[in-house]
Amino acid sequence: MSSSEIQIKEMVAHKWDLASETFDTHAGHGIQSKKERDAWKYAFLKVFPEKGLKILDVGCGTGELSLLFAEMGHEVTGIDISRKMLKTAESKAEACRANVTFEEGDAENPHFDASSFDIVFSRHLLWTLPNPKKAVVNWGKMLRKDGKVVIIDGVWDNGTLASRVRRNAGALVTLLVERKDPKKGHAGYSDELKAQLPHAGGAPLEKVKEYLSSAGLENIRIFDLKDVRKAQKEKMPLGERIVRSHQYYLICGRK
Ligand SMILES: C[S@@+](CC[C@H](N)C(=O)[O-])C[C@H]1O[C@@H](n2cnc3c(N)ncnc32)[C@H](O)[C@@H]1O
Structure with a gap:
């Protein structure tokens, strides 16, 4: 890794260290209702219905x-x-006596052997x-045959301009009408940091599709997560709901 990459990652890690305490309070990060939990489970069962899979959650x-x-x-x-965050x-x-292993690691350079997972999963990381x-x-590379x-x-x-106006309007409503901090639960990157990230405003679906193909993955499928988003919206403050009309997707590819 180059020294500038190391520096970027240190900045990113620091931002998330600061956001760790409030991250789950944001609807869209922490699961806020049984309806949302059920919607997530239903969505994942459509993508990988098998039980007992070995899953790596990168940028967990x-x-x-x-x-x-x-x-x-x-x-x-x-x-x-x-x-x-870890x-x-x-x-x-x-607290819930779950048997999950959490480790420090870089999602771009994961330290696991080839062919060691059935699923490599990431949300809101790219x-x-x-x-x-x-x-x-x-x-x-870390996927077993038929892994996803x-x-x-x-x-x-x-x-x-439309997307900026919508976001600023949402933040203003949260701040002035709902008297809440619109940045709560977010990391708030500087323009300097954003300039180092090719998808700082979010990773477009077509680009991610290309990445999956470059990884040699096949049978690429896309899901809209409509039910998850509907359940999340019910728990969101008004300001958040205003900005919630952007592109959002689950995409998967098989080895
Ligand atoms: C928006 S949060 C998403 C967290 C989680 N995936 C979720 O959906 O609830 C982004 C996470 O990615 C982590 N992250 C950023 N760059 C990373 C990297 N290079 N390797 C591993 N984690 C990284 C951050 O520390 C942060 O916890």
Whole structure:
């Protein structure tokens, strides 16, 4: 890794260390209702219906979905570069007595053997990687035959004026009408840091499709997560709901 990449990752880790305490309070991060939990389970069963899979959750954060996978009967490992996000994940696992392994690790350069997982999963991670294509190619290498890379991401800022106005309006409503901090639960990257990330406003679906193909994955399928989003929206403050019309997807490819 070059020294500038190391520096970017240190900045990213620091941002998430700071956000770790409030991350789960944000609807869209922490699961907020039984309806949302059920919608997630139903969505994942459509993508990987088998039980007892070996899953690697890259950029697992506070482990919200790692723990859901464990609840669904899978053997889960979560890696992240933020020690504080991992600490929160570990406390949550302890509280619900879940058997999930959480480790410090870089999603772009994972330290696992080739062919060691059935599923490599990431949610809301690609946008914050300096080398997203390299990451996806490396995820493909860690898959066993017939294993899947499963990615959940979206584009919340496509660089247009309309998207900026919508986001700012949402933040203003949260701040002025609901008297809440719109940044709560988010990492808030500087423009300098964003400039180092090819998908700082979110990873476009077509680009991610290309990454999966570059990783040699086949049978690429896309899901809209409509029911999950509907359940999340019910628990979101008004300001958040205003910005929630951006592209959002689950995409997967098979080895
Ligand atoms: C938006 S959060 C998503 C957390 C989790 N995947 C979720 O959906 O709840 C992004 C996470 O990616 C982690 N992260 C960023 N860059 C990473 C990298 N290169 N390797 C591993 N984790 C990384 C951050 O520390 C943070 O916990």
